[in-house]
Amino acid sequence: MMKHQKKSSYIASRPLLVLFALIFVVSLLILASCSYRLTSSKAWVRGFKVAFGGGSTEGTAKATVPKDRLLGGLLSPDFNEQSCLSRYQSMLHRKASPYIVSSHLTSKLRKYEELHKKCAPNTPLFKKSLQQLKKKQSMDQLECNYVLWSPVAGIGNRMLTLVSAFLYALLTNRVMLIHQTADMVDLFCEPFPGSTWYLPSDFPINIYGYDVHSQNSYGFMVAHNLINSDHDSPPSALPPFMYLHIKYNYREQDLHTRFFCADDQEVISKINWILLKSDNYIVPGLFMVPKFEKELERMFPLKETVFHNLGRYLLHPSNSVWGMVMRYHKSYLAKAKEKIGIQARIFFWAPISIDELYKQIVVCTQIKSILPQLNPEQSENSSMATDEASPRAVLVTSLYGELYDRIRDMYYMHSTTTGEIISVYQPSHDENQQFDQLVHNQKALAEIWLLSFSDVLITTSGSTFGYVSYSLASIKPFFLLSSKDQKFPHPPCRRSITLDPCFHSPPDFICKTSNKTDSVKLARYLRHCEDYGEGIKLFD
Incomplete structure (x- = not known):
């Protein structure tokens, strides 16, 4: 009888024991979760110690307030x-932007997205616009122009x-579509x-052959x-398609x-289809x-943020x-307390040897206090580093392997x-730029993208990559200022004053008179580029 009572009492108490056990386990999980959030967010993946989430402004892997x-x-x-992990994750690995996005720009982007969805390939309005290409003139009040x-x-x-x-x-108020060549597949x-920006492969116009002398170009036709370049010309006096060569x-x-x-923009605005070929950043x-x-x-209340904002919107x-990007970053860069990017390129207009370029980079990093100086003593006890010290990471992006070897060996x-x-x-280090190669x-x-995660950047004058x-x-x-007589100049580098x-x-001419002039006089907010004297850039 006593055994039966004890057994009954035990059975009756089992639900309470299970409940207490569950509460205990859940409590442990909550504590572990809190502890995880309060400490550096680190994990071991396939043998590599990597960091998830954003870094502080010093480039550490410590957890921060959600961005x-x-x-x-x-x-x-x-x-x-x-479908696109980089779109919302890139910002986790960059320093927070100090620049505020204007409400007018965000409103403009949302309206554009609606227009693009309405006029994108395979929509009825796109097909209607394609029909217009078969005619000999543009049409007024066409809902979708491109x-x-x-x-x-x-x-x-x-x-x-692309940003331009x-x-x-x-x-x-046009819709932008891009010609996807084989070396552009699976890039962005x-x-x-809800729509695509790729031009259909069966687009009726072959856009490969257009160049500076093309008879369909605006300059040639004028x-x-x-064509009548009078800005009062009706659309019916203009072709449905025009090539712009910049x-x-x-x-x-x-x-x-x-x-x-x-006046010419008034004319161009009436043409339904425009093909733009350019290797220039024409925004200024x-x-x-x-x-x-x-x-x-x-x-853009701040003029120098045009590419910064539109690039982060458009390009992923x-x-x-x-x-x-992530495999390399987590394997080599994520733990660094500071990331220094060095982008080095030799252009034909500024020839310089690898040895001279290496010296230029070293002198620049020393006089600008970007990297520490070498210790001439060479004694082990002169080093103040500890096992716990986080290294500073230098990321070298260059076609030349020898340059990397020299910088690496210097600190080794x-x-x-x-x-x-x-x-x-x-x-x-591919040694040569390989145009039209997808893998390259x-x-x-x-x-x-790896360079854009840097805390400090050194780039080559005139490099669009930089x-x-x-x-x-x-x-x-x-x-890195351009070489003179194949020698690096003094000073070897200069800080950009704009973004x-x-x-x-x-x-370089005045539109109304065609007289030559200095480009920076043609608009406000323009100045000559620090790295490319002939060029112009936006500044505030």
């Missing part, structure tokens, strides 16, 4: 995050011109929700009186440069057009490229006066 995944309203929330972008030059140029074309689309995510050689024929003139030139100026000022590496063979550990890394472009894009990296990072870089990239080949 704004939509970048102040810049990004649309209407995406499946898994600017088509075609890739030119390397990945840096392409990113600069997109800003032009915003200003002119779709930037607009020069040969094939590549490096567009100033060989002055009429190509009239793209930046007010758009500020020269009076009809655009007011809208540009509303979108595909999941394939993002995987490359010598201790530093501060006792700091300097780790040097280089993701790739993917690696280049991954390296641009322009994109520092603009995305919201960092004003140190420019926006340089327009290398701006127009």
Whole structure:
């Protein structure tokens, strides 16, 4: 009887024991979760100690206050995050931008997204606009007008011109579509929700052959009186399709440069389809057009943030490229207390030996106190580093493996006066730029993104690769100044005073008179580039 009573009592108490056990386990999980959030967010993955989440402004892997995944309203929330991981995750690995996005720009972007969805390929309105191409003139009041972008030059140029074309689309109420060549497949995510920005492969016009002398170009047609360039001309007096040539050689024929003139923009605005080929960052030139100026000022109260904001909105590496970025970052860079990016390139207009370029980089990093000096004593006890010290990481992106070897060996063979550990890394060194190669472009894009995670940047004068990296990072870089007689100049580098990239080949004449003039006199907010004297850039 007693045994039966004890058994009954035990059975009756089991639910309470289970409940207490569950409460205990849940409490432990909550404590563990809290502890995890209050300490550095670290995990071991496949043998690598990696950090998730954002870093502090010093580049450490410590947990921080959650960042704004939509970048102040810049990004649309209407995406499946898994379809493009970089869109909402890039900001976790960059220093927070100090620049506020204007409400007018965010409103403009949301309206554009609706227009793009309405006019994108395979929609009824797109098909209606295609029919217009078969006719011999443009049509007034067509609901969807387009600017088509075609890739030119390397990945840096392409990113600069994509942003330029997109800003032009915003200003002119056009829809931007891009010509996807084989070396552009699986580079970027779709930037607009619910639609595509890729031109269909069966587009009826072959856009490969257009160049500076093309008879369908605006400059050629005006020069040969094939169109009436009077801004009062009706759309029926204009062709349905026009090519705009703004590549490096567009100033060989002055009429190509009239793209930046007010009256000519009135004419171009009436043409239904525009093909733009450019290797220039033409944004500063758009500020020269009076009809655009007011809208540009509303979108960008701070003029030097144009690429910084539109680049972060428009350009997101595909999941394939993002995987490359994250694998490298977590393996080598995530634990660094500070990340220093060095982007080095030798251009034909500024020849310099690898040895001389190496010396230039070393002198720059020393006089600007970017990296610690070497210890001449060479004794082990002179090092103040401890096992717990987080190294400073130097990321070298360059076509040249020898340059990386020299910088790496310098900090391998010598201790530093501060006792700091300097780790040097280089993701790739292809030796030569490989145009039209998808894998090369993917690696280049991954390296641009890795550079944009830096705390300090040193870039080569005139390098579009560098322009994109520092603009995305919201960092004003140190420019390695161009060589003179194959020797590096003194001083070897100079800090940029603005954030926006340089327009290398701006127009240099007054529209109304065609008289030559200094480009910076053609609009407010313009000055010559520190790294490329002929060019112009935006400043505040």
